Each structure stands twice: as structure tokens, then as C-alpha cells.
Amino acid sequence: MRSREGKRGVMVVTLKEVAERAGVSRSAVSRTFTDGASVSPKMRRKVEKAARELGYSPNALASSLTTGRTKLIGLVSSNFHNPFFLEIFDLFTRGLQERGLRPLLVNLSGETEPENSVRMLRQYSVDGVVVASSTLPPGFAIAFREAGVPVINAFGRYASDPQVHTVGIDxxxxxxxxxxxxxxxxxxxxxxxxxxxxxxxxxxxxxxxxxxxxxxxxxxxxxxxxxxxxxxxxxxxxxxxxxxxxxxxxxxxxxxxxxxxxxxxxxxxxxxxxxxxxxxxxxxxxxxxxxxxxxxxxxPIRQIVTSSIELMGAMLDEPDRYPEARVFPCRIVERGTLRPLPEAG
Amino acid sequence: MRSREGKRGVMVVTLKEVAERAGVSRSAVSRTFTDGASVSPKMRRKVEKAARELGYSPNALASSLTTGRTKLIGLVSSNFHNPFFLEIFDLFTRGLQERGLRPLLVNLSGETEPENSVRMLRQYSVDGVVVASSTLPPGFAIAFREAGVPVINAFGRYASDPQVHTVGIDxxxxxxxxxxxxxxxxxxxxxxxxxxxxxxxxxxxxxxxxxxxxxxxxxxxxxxxxxxxxxxxxxxxxxxxxxxxxxxxxxxxxxxxxxxxxxxxxxxxxxxxxxxxxxxxxxxxxxxxxxxxxxxxxxPIRQIVTSSIELMGAMLDEPDRYPEARVFPCRIVERGTLRPLPEAG
DNA sequence: CGGCATTTTGCAACCGGTTGCAAAACGGGT
DNA sequence: ACCCGTTTTGCAACCGGTTGCAAAATGCCG
The missing domain is CATH 3.40.50.2300 (Response regulator)
Known part of the structure; x- marks a missing residue:
């Protein structure tokens, strides 16, 4: 019996079991699953075979403990009644997923104190936080920064001397x-x-x-x-x-x-x-x-979201990056609720 | 120097540091932060003082490693273009938060294979998954169940012999x-x-x-x-x-x-x-x-969401609970796009 | 085949907590 | 003050991984 009953009755395969079945050390297994590590092709084949047979996939949370990265990103907003923000959530979730980041969604409707959310997101060791809101007071974003969490304020107030990284419009x-x-x-x-x-x-x-x-x-x-x-x-x-x-x-x-x-x-x-x-x-x-x-x-929400995510990626490598504001231009879209421009003459 | 620079330059206070400052064992600190554990009032005061002074809050991910619970719930959907679902996300996020559960949002737009999402959510050891969608094929929810993850299909197909827990309308x-x-x-x-x-x-x-x-x-x-x-x-x-x-x-x-x-x-x-x-x-x-x-x-989305969350709560205590379908009645809302009922008579 | 530089591998310690168990402290009764 | 049953506490092992370091294996060359 190789496999074990987890705490919740869920079959859960660990690195150790894979190591035993492959007849190698635990480090070897760990290395085949962390890219950039030195593993011989022969070893890799052995381990991958055993892993496949056991249905192993590494526990991201356990590894976060030593690597210090969870790939979790807090996605914080309070705009859950404006359909416009559904478009934004769509773009953010997809964009983050593409980069292998996982959005932990926080609904701040009715919350007035940033403290609780800051504590919660720290407990989950998020790698960063995106505050996506046009209505939250700037204090929320700043609270994260002060807690030492990389934070981006998307759709927030543009300031020429930003306290936190800001992406949005002027x-x-x-x-x-x-x-x-x-x-x-x-x-x-x-x-x-x-x-x-x-x-x-x-x-x-x-x-x-x-x-x-x-x-x-x-x-x-x-x-x-x-x-x-x-x-x-x-x-x-x-x-x-x-x-x-x-x-x-x-x-x-x-x-x-x-x-x-x-x-x-x-x-x-x-x-x-x-x-x-x-x-x-x-x-x-x-x-x-x-x-x-x-x-x-x-x-331009596409650009704003894309840019926010890029910036987040950069901050993960360089947490003390100097705060910057990224501003995107807005343009008018002519439809039917204003009278037309007078003919030039 | 008590505090330490974390991997990302973030000040991070650990249980050990609190223990040292309070002059007690690490277990003592751990116990004051897990409710139900036996700690004398005197001890609790000492520890809480030290914790407060250091700004300590326990690492949820580390503890999940031994307790087997992360309080993370995968919130999976593909309906990111229907404003109706923003209302649903609002209710879900708030409801989960109230219970101390954290939604890990997964956007399945364009995804055809459940495999990837299942693997990802298992890597993050989610305690459960809510598949909230009216368009995803039932196979997605079933895939989670087969992976041994408690799953609820909200707004999915009602069947009299449900394969997975289902909450919604008929x-x-x-x-x-x-x-x-x-x-x-x-x-x-x-x-x-x-x-x-x-x-x-x-x-x-x-x-x-x-x-x-x-x-x-x-x-x-x-x-x-x-x-x-x-x-x-x-x-x-x-x-x-x-x-x-x-x-x-x-x-x-x-x-x-x-x-x-x-x-x-x-x-x-x-x-x-x-x-x-x-x-x-x-x-x-x-x-x-x-x-x-x-x-x-x-x-009745309020009821559906509330009920889903309750059910999720129950499943966390009893993962092998027998699948059930919860069905809520729909009622007609009279407005202005149908002609009125003919007068009785 | 020996010698040397270069991988590749395993050992063991560690990440930040939890927990079973036994020892220590406590409390009450006499 | 002593005894005994009941908390309370600390030790040490463990959760599932990662990683520095030194030993083992490999490859290359003469």
C-alpha cells in the first residue's frame, strides 16, 4: 500500500512515496519538479514514471514554505455591483492565470477598516495584492504597502507622486x-x-x-x-x-x-x-x-489590466521597486447621446 | 534584533520569535492561537502580549500542512460576461468570507479540459470547490469529485440522481x-x-x-x-x-x-x-x-448561494456525505414585456 | 587506466507551524 | 504537609516540501 488516506479521506500522494517507488532520494524527486535544478535525464525519467503511476503532483503550499512564494495574488475590490467590473475581473483572472498566478478574491463591500483584509492576506502569504477599485479610499492600498506586501492600485487615483504603484487613467x-x-x-x-x-x-x-x-x-x-x-x-x-x-x-x-x-x-x-x-x-x-x-x-481596461499584471510580475522579482504611476489615455467613443460636432467651415 | 527579513524583504514574524520573547515554548504559542487548546489564562496573556508587540499573526499555510485544512475554496466559473454572475460572485465571496473561507477564483472561459484546473486546485490543497456555472458541462464538477475534492455544483443541472452535490433550480x-x-x-x-x-x-x-x-x-x-x-x-x-x-x-x-x-x-x-x-x-x-x-x-440566487455555502460547510466536516440535490422554486416576476393575465370571469 | 574537472546525487537541516505524550504544575481534600 | 486527580506545559516528531554542502558518479583527456 503506497497511497495514504489524507486528513479528509482524500488520497494524497507525497514526494516521499514517489521517492520510495522510484528508489531515489526525496531531493531527487523535488528537483525533477523544480525547474532549473540539476537532474540527469535518466533520473528524471525514473521519477516521472513513478510520479505518473502514483498520480503525484507537488503541494504548492508546502513548497511555498521554503521558497517564500505562493503565487497567490490578492485581488481586492469593492465594486461588485457594477457590470463594468465583471469585465475587469475577467481580464484579471485570465491574465493572472496565464502567468501561473492565482487570484484570491476579496470582497471589501461594506468594509471600512483595511486591517482585517491586510491581516488575512498576510496570513495566506500572498505574493502581492491588486486593489482594483475606483471607490476605495487610497488608504487601503497604502495599508498593504505598509504591511510589506507588494501592492498595485489599479483603477485608483493617479497622482504624480504615487505612494503605491498605480495603474489607471488620469x-x-x-x-x-x-x-x-x-x-x-x-x-x-x-x-x-x-x-x-x-x-x-x-x-x-x-x-x-x-x-x-x-x-x-x-x-x-x-x-x-x-x-x-x-x-x-x-x-x-x-x-x-x-x-x-x-x-x-x-x-x-x-x-x-x-x-x-x-x-x-x-x-x-x-x-x-x-x-x-x-x-x-x-x-x-x-x-x-x-x-x-x-x-x-x-x-482602456485591457491595457490597464495587462500593465498591472506585468508590473506585478516585475514587483515579485524586485519588491522594493520604486513606486510608479502608469497612466493610460482615454478617448471619446462617439455614439448616439451627444449631438454631432458642427461641420468644420 | 528579533524580527527577520523574509524572502521578499518583508518583515515576517514567526511563532518561534514570539515564543522567545514571551519566554515560553513554541507549542504554547501555537496553542494560544488555536482555539479549543488548553492554555492557562496567565500563559495566554504573556503570549498575546509578546505577539502584539511583535505584530505576529500565524501563517495559515504552514498550519494547513499539519491540520490538513486550508480554508481555501475554489470558486470556478466560466460566466464572466453575464452581469448576472457578478451578483452571484458578490454573494459567494461575502458568504464565504463570513465563514472564514477564502475564494480562490478560477476563470474557465475557453477551457475545455477540466484536468488543468483540477490539478491546480489540488496543488493548492483547496478544502472544497464550488463550480458556479450554468454552461459548464457536468463533467467538470465530476472531475473534482473523482479527484477526491468536495465539490458543489451551483446553478448546474438538477438531476434526481445527482453525481455531485447540486444546488440550483429545476x-x-x-x-x-x-x-x-x-x-x-x-x-x-x-x-x-x-x-x-x-x-x-x-x-x-x-x-x-x-x-x-x-x-x-x-x-x-x-x-x-x-x-x-x-x-x-x-x-x-x-x-x-x-x-x-x-x-x-x-x-x-x-x-x-x-x-x-x-x-x-x-x-x-x-x-x-x-x-x-x-x-x-x-x-x-x-x-x-x-x-x-x-x-x-x-x-432565487440568494437562497442558492446561501444553501451552497451551508452545504459546503457541512461537507468540510463530512467529506463523504452522500450527494444530494437541492432545488429551489422559481417564481414569475410581472413586469412590462408580457400582456397581462385576462380578467377572471 | 589514472587523474582531474564537472555534473549528479543524497544527507540533513530547515521552512512555520501542530500535536501525542509524558513530565511538571496546580488544586482540593484531609 | 501529603496524596491524588486534573490541568498545563514542553519535548520531539511530524506535515510536505527545498536546498547548501559534501560525497559519489560521470566524462574527458592524456
Missing amino acids: NVACGRTAARTLIARGYRRLAFLGGPEAATSTQDRLSGFQAEIAQAPELGLSVSFAGAYTFDAGRREMQRLLQEPPAEAYFCGDDVLSIGALSALRDNGFSVPGDVGVLGLNDMEMAGWAGIDLTTIHQ | NVACGRTAARTLIARGYRRLAFLGGPEAATSTQDRLSGFQAEIAQAPELGLSVSFAGAYTFDAGRREMQRLLQEPPAEAYFCGDDVLSIGALSALRDNGFSVPGDVGVLGLNDMEMAGWAGIDLTTIHQ
Whole structure:
């Protein structure tokens, strides 16, 4: 009887058993399964045969104990209600898997203290953490860094002096782009319908939007916030705004919010883009659906995720790497909720 | 110097260091951190003090080596393009976290062989696996069971003789409910617009739908399939169907598909529910959005997830538990895409 | 075939914890 | 103070691997 009953009744084959069956030392078995180690072809064949016959595969957790790497990556987010983030999770999980890294998913909805999650992820010796959120306060990412865990803040606030590695867009610049886009189309009385006021993404987009508008005295700006990046919040807030005559065009916090706002506008008899213009942000899949057809600012999530993962790979080799911010440009995607650019003439 | 530089330059405090500082044995420290172990109050205080001063927290992976439990749960899915599943991931991650279990997320999109994922999850010694998918072939869940890993198939095919623990709805019954719903509203020429033909959910819903319709000879049924549970697939397929006159009412594979179908119908000048009725399935958040307002069959995901997690908890204590199927009823949610029930009288 | 440089292999210690067992400490009763 | 039953504690072995080091095996050359 070579095989053993594990703690849970699961057949579990260990290195030692393979070594015995192959008639070699345990180190030899270990070496054939760690690449870069010196093993003669003959030895390798013997071991592989025994391993195959026993159905052995090495215990990643046990080896992590000596190598100090688990290949576990904490994937931390609080955006579990925005379909846009499902696209992000998809890209992250696939990207990490391709590199042999395993995402340990942490849902921070409702969590206000980073402490617990930091402790938990340290207990599991994650090699690194990706904080993928546009709404979490920067303190969360920083808490990981202070705990000595390599961390990347994806979709977080871009700062020119980043405290932690940051990959994302420049929300201030986005706000400017939004303003310029609306102005170029001849809108004059503009409005900002932001996401949660506390989110840095909201603040930054607003400040860019404001800054650009402030340059032209003939422009008007009204500002309000929805409580969350959700359809309902967007719809409710727009509903509220419509108790007074609407602005000419709204730059909304994100696409879901925009869709909610659109719904309220249409229900109140406003035609979009005839009476009112709406501009979103993110360019989530849904924005392109017929029937929604939202003009929006595209956030290059593929590049952001890819770059985050590359950066994570680099940090694993060089944990004390100097923090850097990687910023990707956003571009406007023309669809049907803003009136067209006037013909050049 | 008590603290040590870990492999990655990370300060990492070990049990041994705590023991030394507290002036006790390593076992004593270990016991104060495993509940149920016998430790005197005095000892506990000493150890906790030292631990606090050093910032110690035990290494979950190291302990898993002897206890045989990692508290890691593989969360396996391939549905990363259906916003409905984001709601499911949200519920699963939170539910697991509350029980002190950690979801290791596996994205199986594009994977055809279960082997790789099974091996990977075994290497990480997961305590159990939740396969949360309505499209993965049953073989995936079974592969885990055969590898000796406790597995639960959530949102999978209900079978009266389940091979693995199954939690979800009875898709055949759902199909019947759909048919009865449409018939009761006076629709006669019915249609099934399913998801991927290979998905068991599609097959089962169809067979229930057919079975019910077959009982009334005056009813007509046409059947077609979209390639995926997505907006585009639904829209495309409906577009194609509209080259001929439409049926009176469509039972669609799921809500996203329905929304796609709706979009095609409206674009082709059909009024819903005036000319054509549409019935969805899932009752995802979006179905309730104003502007979509989809009549649909509610899938009780809260209960399904809660029950799955409970069951997982039970399996961890009793791995050889006899496979069971847990089935939750679906109910119709009246909204605006079917004409109302005729007045009784 | 011997001598030497170069792999390849096994030994043993270690990674960070847990746990059975026996010895030590404790507590209560007399 | 002593005895005995009950905690509490520490020792040492173990979980499943990795790795530095020295011994053994190999290859090459003269």
C-alpha cells in the first residue's frame, strides 16, 4: 500500500512515496519538479514514471514554505455591483492565470477598516495584492504597502507622486476631455452628475471638468452627485434634477450612472440627444448595446489590466521597486447621446 | 534584533520569535492561537502580549500542512460576461468570507479540459470547490469529485440522481412554468429562443417548455438557439428570426438574451408587449431597470448561494456525505414585456 | 587506466507551524 | 504537609516540501 488516506479521506500522494517507488532520494524527486535544478535525464525519467503511476503532483503550499512564494495574488475590490467590473475581473483572472498566478478574491463591500483584509492576506502569504477599485479610499492600498506586501492600485487615483504603484487613467484629464468634448459640440449650460462624492475618481473628474469650464466665462456649470455608481442612483438623481429645467448636457460619473440618467430623462419626455446630451465614462460593453448607444469616454481596461499584471510580475522579482504611476489615455467613443460636432467651415 | 527579513524583504514574524520573547515554548504559542487548546489564562496573556508587540499573526499555510485544512475554496466559473454572475460572485465571496473561507477564483472561459484546473486546485490543497456555472458541462464538477475534492455544483443541472452535490433550480420545471405563463396570457404561437444549445440549462428549459406545450394541440412552437448568453447573441438571433413574421411570445434563455431580443424587436418596429411578448429568466438586477422592465422568471440566487455555502460547510466536516440535490422554486416576476393575465370571469 | 574537472546525487537541516505524550504544575481534600 | 486527580506545559516528531554542502558518479583527456 503506497497511497495514504489524507486528513479528509482524500488520497494524497507525497514526494516521499514517489521517492520510495522510484528508489531515489526525496531531493531527487523535488528537483525533477523544480525547474532549473540539476537532474540527469535518466533520473528524471525514473521519477516521472513513478510520479505518473502514483498520480503525484507537488503541494504548492508546502513548497511555498521554503521558497517564500505562493503565487497567490490578492485581488481586492469593492465594486461588485457594477457590470463594468465583471469585465475587469475577467481580464484579471485570465491574465493572472496565464502567468501561473492565482487570484484570491476579496470582497471589501461594506468594509471600512483595511486591517482585517491586510491581516488575512498576510496570513495566506500572498505574493502581492491588486486593489482594483475606483471607490476605495487610497488608504487601503497604502495599508498593504505598509504591511510589506507588494501592492498595485489599479483603477485608483493617479497622482504624480504615487505612494503605491498605480495603474489607471488620469481622472482629471478625463474631466477636461469631457468638458472639451461638450464645448466643442456647442453645449453651453453644462452639468456634472458625479458618483459618490467621497470617491477620488469623482473628485478628480470634477476638478478637471471644472478647470476646463472655468476658462470660458460664457459657460455654466451645475454639479451634483449620485450616491453610488449604479443605475438606480443615477436615475434617482436625474429624476430629482428634473424638477427644474435640465442643463444642456450632462457628464456622468460612469456608464451605469449615465444609463440611469438616460432612463429618467426619457421618462420625463426629454429626447436625447435632441433636448439634452449625455456623456458617460468607461465604455463598458453595455454602453454599445443598441437601445443604449451611449457616447462615452473609453477607459482602456485591457491595457490597464495587462500593465498591472506585468508590473506585478516585475514587483515579485524586485519588491522594493520604486513606486510608479502608469497612466493610460482615454478617448471619446462617439455614439448616439451627444449631438454631432458642427461641420468644420 | 528579533524580527527577520523574509524572502521578499518583508518583515515576517514567526511563532518561534514570539515564543522567545514571551519566554515560553513554541507549542504554547501555537496553542494560544488555536482555539479549543488548553492554555492557562496567565500563559495566554504573556503570549498575546509578546505577539502584539511583535505584530505576529500565524501563517495559515504552514498550519494547513499539519491540520490538513486550508480554508481555501475554489470558486470556478466560466460566466464572466453575464452581469448576472457578478451578483452571484458578490454573494459567494461575502458568504464565504463570513465563514472564514477564502475564494480562490478560477476563470474557465475557453477551457475545455477540466484536468488543468483540477490539478491546480489540488496543488493548492483547496478544502472544497464550488463550480458556479450554468454552461459548464457536468463533467467538470465530476472531475473534482473523482479527484477526491468536495465539490458543489451551483446553478448546474438538477438531476434526481445527482453525481455531485447540486444546488440550483429545476430547469425543466422552469420551462414548464414559462409555457404555462405564456399560455395563461393567451399566447398561442410560442417560441423558445435558447442559449447555447450545448448547455444543459438550455436543453432542460426547452424540454420542460416543449412538454407543457405538447399537451395542447392548438399551440405552435418554434425553437432556435443563440450562441451564448449575451446581448449580442440574443439580438442577432432575433434579428435573424424577424426575416419571417415573429411568434406571439418568446421565452428566452436568460435575461441578457431577452434584452438583446427586445432590442431587435423594437428596432424592427414591433411593440412589446403589444405585438410580441418576451419572457426572460434569472431576474437579474438589470431586468428591473426602467426602460427594460422585463417580465421574467426569478431565480432565487440568494437562497442558492446561501444553501451552497451551508452545504459546503457541512461537507468540510463530512467529506463523504452522500450527494444530494437541492432545488429551489422559481417564481414569475410581472413586469412590462408580457400582456397581462385576462380578467377572471 | 589514472587523474582531474564537472555534473549528479543524497544527507540533513530547515521552512512555520501542530500535536501525542509524558513530565511538571496546580488544586482540593484531609 | 501529603496524596491524588486534573490541568498545563514542553519535548520531539511530524506535515510536505527545498536546498547548501559534501560525497559519489560521470566524462574527458592524456
